[in-house]
Amino acid sequence: MGSNLLLTRLLAPEAFGLIGLAMTVVVALSLLSDIGINRSIIREPDGDTPAFLQAAWRVKVLRGLIIAMGVCVAAILLWLLGPHFAAPESVYADPLLPGLIATTAFVALSSGLLSCNSDLANRRMDYRRIVTVKLSGQLISILATLGAAYLNGSVWAIAIGIIIGAIADVLLSFLCYPGPPMRWNADPQIAARLWKFGRWIMLSSALSIFHTNAEKFILAALLTPTEFGLYIIAVTWLGFGMMLFSTLQGRIGYNAFSEISLSRRHDLPRVYRKLQWLADLYLISVFATLHFGASPLIDLLYTDTYSEAASFLSLTAFGVLSARYNLATELLMSLGDSRALGIASSIRSVALVIALPLGYWTGGVVGLILAYALYPLVQAPFLLFRLHGHLPRSVNLMDLAWPGLVLVLAVELVGF
Structure with missing residues (x-):
């Protein structure tokens, strides 16, 4: 940064x-x-x-x-x-x-x-x-x-x-x-x-080619080079906010789950719930900072040429909340269930094909960016079902309610 x-x-x-x-x-x-x-x-x-x-x-x-x-x-x-x-x-x-x-x-x-x-x-x-x-x-x-x-x-x-x-x-x-x-x-x-x-x-x-890059390939055809550059600035800040979470889940979460699954599998639900609680706290904090603080942040750190990046940043920030179930995929991978990862990706792909055109049709570029930020939530039911099959005591009410809460929040804030 x-x-x-x-x-x-x-x-x-x-x-x-x-x-x-x-x-x-x-x-x-x-x-x-x-x-x-x-x-x-x-x-x-x-x-x-x-x-x-x-x-x-x-x-x-x-x-x-x-x-x-x-x-x-x-x-x-x-x-x-x-x-x-x-x-x-x-x-x-x-x-x-x-x-x-x-x-x-x-x-x-x-x-x-x-x-x-x-x-x-x-x-x-x-x-x-x-x-x-x-x-x-x-x-x-x-x-x-x-x-x-x-x-x-x-x-x-x-x-x-x-x-x-x-x-x-x-x-x-x-x-x-x-x-x-x-x-x-x-x-x-x-x-x-x-x-x-x-x-x-x-x-x-x-x-994941489509999951992580689809909106860039589409926006590159809809925006001018300057506008697309401002969008990339916003995505850079989103990546900055998610960097610590991604590093910890990939290097600490996956390694810890792999070790515990081999030596004391009965402790996995407890460790997972503890790490998920910390992840929720972090994701909510990052979202609040990037969404509500987008304009002050961009105005403080960049010249006037980059001021329009704030509107992109406030929209892309919803992608932070959509990453909540990444820790569940790390746990499934540590259990050797790589098939679940493939099926979840297929579900997201179908959702993405539907969400991007629908978002652009209803809200133009703004709708497309918001749809891209929220579509990963569609994989939540499958991941939770799969996780419950491996570790019945690992799923709770917040896991089930999170997608609905995020959608309501997005509708309210973007509408406002």
Whole structure:
């Protein structure tokens, strides 16, 4: 966020829209091929052995190559077709976009080269080392971006910073994490186990392309580059608010659930209820800050050029409340029920296909953004039913009432 605030003094709003859409493409293709390698390393009994880590690294490298090639193909198609099909004032018509998308292929390639010893550190919950390494990589990326923006003043400054940060992450993953050396281990049995656990995750991740990026692909065709850049600023703040929650649920919640399910499963409902109560308190606090404080926040931290981002931020803030059931998915995953994740993603996909057109038809861009923020709530009944099947004492009244309360709140506040 500090980097974002400084860059808004050096770059125009449309720069954030262009790089935001370019990164959306590489994220979408990454989700399309995600089989949960890091989760397998954490949950498998032999996930900390050299053979398993090396076999997992081989799969990661191949996946990174495939994603990078897909990104290049997307850039070529946009370069060839964009001028003919995109509206002249839309983001897709900007001549810089194909080149920016092609540049992000390097990010996909480098993510595949990351040492699996970083996942081993996650399994061991060595968070002091993890945080230190990640902060070091972020600092290198931020300094490179700010330096390039000061010298260049265009969207390419952000692209340069992203590439340098990706290189730093790869080097740090090999230099700073202890563990076995990465080798090309083509063990068919380990590969089969990775696929058996990850196939449902792959379905869920493939569907997540629409869940996490659908509104950006649509809004890029409806908004000008400047307006889309302001929307990306709002989404950045939403991500900032959700960062701590996502990190804790993925690294603390999942790891804790996995450990307890193996050693003392009877304690899972109690631990889950305690963590869910803390999560509810955090999500409500973040929502209140971002929704009611959007205008003061943007006016205080940004120049007048970015003031319209506040209206986008107040709408996207409802997405914080919709993330409430993410902790339940972590618990189901720790129990080995990856199929539930795939089914829940399918439910969300159907809801998204219905919600976005309906939202745009009833409220234009505002309705579309609000529909996108609220649609994840539709998966709640299935997740609670599945969770009750595994742990009957884990579901309570608040779990059932939350979606209705959020919908009523959204209608009242947006109407007001």
